[in-house]
Amino acid sequence: MAKRIELNVDGKAHTIDADPDMPLLYALRDDLGLRNPKFGCGLAQCGACTVLVDGQPVRSCVTPVDSLGKSKVTTMGGLVKDGKPHKVQEAFIAEQVPQCGYCMNGWVMTTVALLDKTPKPTDAQIEDALTGLKCRCATHASIMRAVRRAAQA
Amino acid sequence: MNTHVNRRHILAGSGALTISVLLPGVAARAATSGLDKRPPLNPKQLASYISIRADGSAIAYFGKMDMGQGTDVGVAQMVAEELDLPAEKVIILAGDSGTSLNQGGASGSTGVSHGGATLRNAAAEARFVMLELASKQLDVPVEDLATANGVITSKSNPAKKTSYSEIIGGRWFDTEVEWNGKIGNDLNMKTRAKLKDPKEYKVYGTSAPRRDVEWKLLGTDDYVTDIKVPGMLHARTILPTRAGAVPVSVDEASIKDIPGAKVIWEKALLGVVAPKEWDAIKASRQLKVTWSDVKAPFPEQKEIYNHIRNAKSIKSGGSAKNVEPAKVEEAFKGADKIIEATYEWPFQSHASMGPACAVVDYQPNGITTLWTGSQKPHFAGDGVAKILGLKPEQVRGIWAAGPGSYGRNDAGDAAVFAALFSKATGKPVRYQGMRHEGTGWDPKGPASIHTVRAGLKDGKVVAWHFHSKAFDRLNVSSNESDPSDNLGAQMIGFESKPGLTYATPEESYAFPVKQQTWEVIPPFLEKVSPLRSSHLRDPLGPEIHFANEGFIDEVAYTTGQDPVAYRLSLATESRDRDAIKAAADKAGWKTRTAARKETKGDIATGQGIAFSQRNGTRVAIVAEVDVNLKTGKVHARKFTVAHDCGIVINPRLLTQGIEGNICQGLSRAVHEEVMFSKDNVTSVDWLTYPILDITERPHVIDVVLINRPNLPPNGAGEGSMRPVVAAVANAIYDATGVRMRQGPFTPDRLKAGMA
Structure with a gap:
């Protein structure tokens, strides 16, 4: 049965009526009309739906919408502050990373969390953080350049 | 601006x-x-x-x-x-x-x-x-x-x-x-x-930037999955767990607790719609369906190559340059030694990042709109018009960026599903598949076997025969203008119209007699098959050249020649030789006439070359691999790519496109194999159909662009995909002495080869 659920997304409070078991992804896309997080697998295997929950990368496709409490959700679009993109977005843009770009949420949001904790990661640390994310266009070379560039910024 | x-x-x-x-x-x-x-x-x-x-x-x-x-x-x-x-x-x-x-x-x-x-x-x-x-x-x-x-x-x-x-x-x-x-x-x-005159060019050769990168990173424009039309319903399909089965009874009451959920059922087409996306998904999972009892459509996975070998072919063909078959046999009779090898390649999936999505707003008395991520929105619009009984000019096909398609993926099916559901409900409908449909039911790159035979006389090839036996290149057309090529249309009774065709290797190697032939076999299931075959990026290129270039290597080593020198001696077109030479020089090719098997501890290191043409584009690749002798795991560390596609218009974008093809090609080489049971495809997600992980990426991709300012630009989207698999296999041979003749090159296959 639908339940009233409060969400804090990209700095804004929202109230929705939803099935508590519904994954957060559908609240973001369908109820709030956000277009950044993507449905890739619904199985937490690819990362296309990744958002930050209190700064931690989370796969919104398997996160029940009623499990968030007062946590702050940030989507890729929400990284833009006062019209200025996040340095990770800027680096991915400068390196022209995406081909289809459908996977970008996973790589960008996970990199944001990585650089928060480890501002100057080694290649091995970057790989450790990003392993498991999928990019079918196989832009891995560009992704590595972009993460290194963001760490230098 | x-x-x-x-x-x-x-x-x-x-x-x-x-x-x-x-x-x-x-x-x-x-x-x-x-x-x-x-x-x-x-x-x-x-x-x-x-x-x-x-x-x-x-x-x-x-x-x-x-x-x-x-x-x-x-x-x-x-x-x-x-x-x-x-x-x-x-x-x-x-x-x-x-x-x-x-x-x-x-x-x-x-x-x-x-x-x-x-x-x-x-x-x-x-x-x-x-x-x-x-x-x-x-x-x-x-x-x-x-x-x-x-x-x-x-x-x-x-x-x-x-x-x-x-x-x-x-x-x-x-x-x-x-x-x-x-x-x-x-x-x-x-x-x-x-x-x-090319001498006056100012804009060609500059690296003008991409135009779609910013919005893709900031989330400020619509993918096809983001299109919203007022009054739109979300739709999902329910596909059988045993391929070929059709719904016999559907218990609509089983989803009555889901707000606004409705069943759409026409013949073998079964779907649900609901105003909210999650509700449509829930309904698709919750709906109780009884399916017809049909015979299991597939053989055991392990029988796939025997099946191809033994199947009756339904169409054959070959290169336009082929000679009379009798002349081929005569040439082989003149040989003092005949060598032959068979290479095998599995079904592979497009496995796009997201299952395909389409939105259709059916307007019988106005203009019906199709929003699609399909590669061919004009043709897809024509196909939607046909299935809706409209004239082509009554449908507008609009492409919006979608998950990458790499050929004829599931996007065409999504367009027809959305169209049928929109007509059935009288509402605009957004259809998106689920992951198991995206990987399990997309049209597949066809499984194949390739037999290559060379007749040698005094250490030289006097006769060469390359033969492929495979599933149809186009069991469903990549065109999408004929609804027959889509799952939804086949489900409601459209008959399949297979293309029955294949391809042959492209290079300029000269042999006194060179024959290139193919035959295709029937599909396991006539229609609505999760193993129906179609174009997958560089259709048939990777597998055909895996065999062709693998066997060129085999002949080189058998006759005591260096693989690079041997290719240079065979290639009759100077652009082919230039590419081979450029890749070998840049890579620091190590001349050899036998596998070098350089080993340090558990790691064997090797270098392999492969070359191919693709509609005028020439690509030579030197791959460098590490093979872990204990685990059988292959890591392709470095690729050197010499690329000649005529005049270079945008060097940076060309280079990045090549990098993508190298990594996707590597993924296909080491990971990708569609698994199936006797009932259905069992590669249905990223665990059962793994692709390249960032930890497995090549550390160096060194691209040499051979610019030909006086030649027109040839296609560059796929040419560099073509020789990747072969280059990796040839490098594995140099590292281990094991000739990979069946892909993908998984640890199990490596270990079996090394045992």
């Missing part, structure tokens, strides 16, 4: 706007002209190809689109070059049957070589027309006029000048052109203008 086709940017730059209806995803496209009424699209009208905006910038209407490799940028550069404009002053409006002619969509890496060439002609014609108009306005002969950055100046009297903007800005060209009568990839028009 911003050339990024984003609605806000274009609106800001376009001047007067008189748009009555803004369709999602196309407002930008409708607004760009600054005019309210464009003449109807007509291939005999220049206005259907190109226009000049009020500010003197140009719009080219591209009947293909860019799938993320920057094709649109390359085309903008071609158009800009002929117009003497900077690249950023050319906007490309792509992939919308409402704004562009049908240039065939994304197809066979022809975006630049065909699509761009046509728009380049249109640009030259536009400049020609503008010079004629300027000649009258300024009262100077055309020969006295020069153009630069949209300004037209008299060479003899520079005070006399006008501009594109003044001449025709904001108005449509009223110029008839000579159209070649073709639709699709070959659509072209003649220009009265002389095309620019």
